[in-house]
Amino acid sequence: MEIKKTALAGTTESSDIQITLSKGNDGIDVDLTSDVKKQFGDQIVKVITDTLNKFQITNAKVRAVDKGALDCVIKARTITAASRALNQEDQINWEVL
Amino acid sequence: MQIKNLSLKNKKDLQIWKEFLTEHGISNFSSAEVFKIDETIALFEDQRIVATGSLAGNVLKYIAVESEGSGSEFNSVISQLTNLAAGKGIFHLFVFTKAKYSKSFQFIGFKELAKSDNAALLESGDYLIGDYLAELPRVANQEEKKIAGIVMNANPFTKGHRYLVEKAASENDYVYVFVVSTDASLFNSKERLQLVKEGTADLKNVFVVSGGDYMVSYATFPAYFLTSDQTVIEYQTTLDALIFKNQIAPVLNIQTRFLGEEPFSKTTGIYNRILEKVLPPSVSVKIIPRAKTQSETIITATEVRQLIAKNNLVPLKQFLPFTTIKYVEEHKTELQSRIKKGININGN
Known part of the structure; x- marks a missing residue:
């Protein structure tokens, strides 16, 4: 699936993550800012990448600003950003995700 | 809360x-x-x-x-x-x-x-300075070439701008001309970029590109577009100069920044002084005296805008290359209506 427009979801408040998703042409490129990058960076990138793959998004630039979000939050914010980026915000199919 | x-x-x-x-x-x-x-x-x-x-x-x-x-x-x-x-x-x-x-x-x-x-x-x-730089034209073995940069608003492109570009082009292998992209001038950014391109089309070693948000833009240097006092202009121009020095010049291998001498505008005068202070030694600064007409009048875009406002297009020939004259003649009514609507023609 092609990203249709840049989209943003989430905040930079404590326990949240802010995801900005835009067009890319070189796979899924995640730029992560996080205080716990050393400990959980790989895991955060994996959750984002896996979630995007479920949308069949294979090329995207992702900017993620993490403030200690749990995996479920990372997933939820990524889903919202992806739906917005694909112009599908009215038809999210949460169950398959 | x-x-x-x-x-x-x-x-x-x-x-x-x-x-x-x-x-x-x-x-x-x-x-x-x-x-x-x-x-x-x-x-x-x-x-x-x-x-x-x-x-x-x-x-x-x-x-x-x-x-x-x-x-x-x-x-x-x-x-x-x-x-x-x-x-x-x-x-x-x-x-x-x-x-x-x-x-x-x-x-x-x-x-x-x-x-x-x-x-x-x-x-x-979603679009940072690295993305901007990646989109600019490059040449083979760029790291071995002698390259200069010029930043101009060109509102509109005059024989004075042309003289500056020619000078840089004759002394360097390649020249990047960055045209200010913020829209706060009589000629909008698309028109200014197009007129610089047309006016330098014969110079094969010149790349005319948009300055994006990184050179004299409303983001980096708002005082260029808003009336501001000296300290504000100084700290903004310092940041603008640092971006050019540390982010742009090294990536494109620009060794010299060419500037037009500035006898009139206070803001541009301060900007030139700060560039001379901040850019060296990694980027040298070369200030070129203003070009003059045959009758020894200094060429300025400000004068050109005033002549358009007064509907006196005849003297434009001594200031403008034919590409810009053609555009002005074809779009005279529209330009004059922008002036009537209140766009500032005396600033930059």
Whole structure:
């Protein structure tokens, strides 16, 4: 699936993550800012990448600003950003995700 | 805690906003600056304002929080502004701030473009300076070539600009001409870029490109477009010069920045002086005296704009290359109607 427009979801408040998703042409490129990058960076990138793959998004630039979000939050914010980026915000199919 | 939108047109809102900012060391409320603000939000606790921030186009401004240790108030304000901007389709944001707050912005994903002793400029979003630079034209073995850069507003492109570009092109292997992209001039950015391209089309070693948000833009150097005092111009031009020196010149291998001598404009005069101070030794600065007409008149775009306003196009021939004259003649009515609508023709 092609990203249709840049989209943003989430905040930079404590326990949240802010995801900005835009067009890319070189796979899924995640730029992560996080205080716990050393400990959980790989895991955060994996959750984002896996979630995007479920949308069949294979090329995207992702900017993620993490403030200690749990995996479920990372997933939820990524889903919202992806739906917005694909112009599908009215038809999210949460169950398959 | 509660987030509210403030309306600066409302006297009461304006007053509490000003009081809060003044308490926190921000006191420039010139109408030129305040007029540019699109959105202002504030965080309240027990009816008392504890944090605020504003959005002007793609620039975050007037950000202050009650207690400096409190990251959460700061993060709420920036988050809210980022989301407001996203709602308008703006994802690439800039912030000018005191140098000591640069780290706070970096914690929430902003990247530092330049930092001087007292100020910093940062950006965040989907299109950053690396993306801008990656889109510019390159040549083979660029790292071995002699390359110069020129930044111009070219409002519009004159024989004076042409002289400057020719000079740089004759002394270098390649020249990048960066045309200011902010739209605040009689000729809009598309027209200015096009006229520079047409006016230099015969010079094969010249690349004419948009300066994007990084060279004399409303983000990096607002004082170029707003009337400002000397200290403001100095710290903004210092950051603009640092971006050119540290982010742009090394990537494109630009060794020399060519400038036109500036006998008239105060703002551009300060800018030239700061560039001479900041850019060397890694980028040398070469100032070229202004070109003159056959009758020894200095060529300026300001004069050209005034002649258009007076509907006196005959003398334009001595100032403009034929490509620009043709455009002006074909679009005379439209340009004059922009002047009537109040666009400033005496500034830059």
